Amino acid sequence: MxxxxxxxxxxxxxxxxxxxxxxxxxxxxxxxxxxxxxxxxxIWMQYMTAYGALIHYGKVSKADYVLITAASSSVGIAAIEITRAQGASRYSRLSSRSSKMALLRSTSVYLTTF
Incomplete structure (x- = not known):
């Protein structure tokens, strides 16, 4: 191990x-x-950061809707995966429509840009 x-x-x-x-x-x-x-x-820092915020403090569950800002960042991607594992609905926010969009489409989130 x-x-x-x-x-x-x-x-x-x-x-x-x-x-x-x-x-x-x-x-x-x-x-x-x-x-x-x-x-x-x-990889550990991104997932521990997202896990601490979403699970430890936020107690995210299947009934929740989660807005993930900076969704294409390493912590954002970890947050998407953690909320998916919990069964929560994920809404992600991006600053542009660049290649980040293609990356996030594969994560089954609702996308918005600003």
Whole structure:
């Protein structure tokens, strides 16, 4: 099993920039075996940010409608996927009609531009 550390403790409490680190279990997250170390370290922040806002604080459920601003950003895409998993209706807002639109069409959201 591949693991990654995630911030869940005071800065400087645990040294995690070495070859070996001792951390509490709550500060570890498993990631898919098919991802390289570089790929795994690049995805956790977006999903934790979206998850914290939508699930932990917002308690998003199937009955909810969610407006996702900056929907083509990394956190926006994570928010789209998390709300889809919860069954909520997703409305996304973009600043242009560029290639971002094609990306978001594949995520089954209602799109608006401004």
């Amino acid at each position: 591949k693991l990654s550390s995630v911030p869940g403790f005071d800065l400087g409490k645990y040294g995690v920039y070495g070859e070996v680190a001792i951390l509490p279990v709550y500060a570890l997250a498993a990631y898919p075996e098919k991802l390289s170390f570089v790929e795994a370290t690049s």
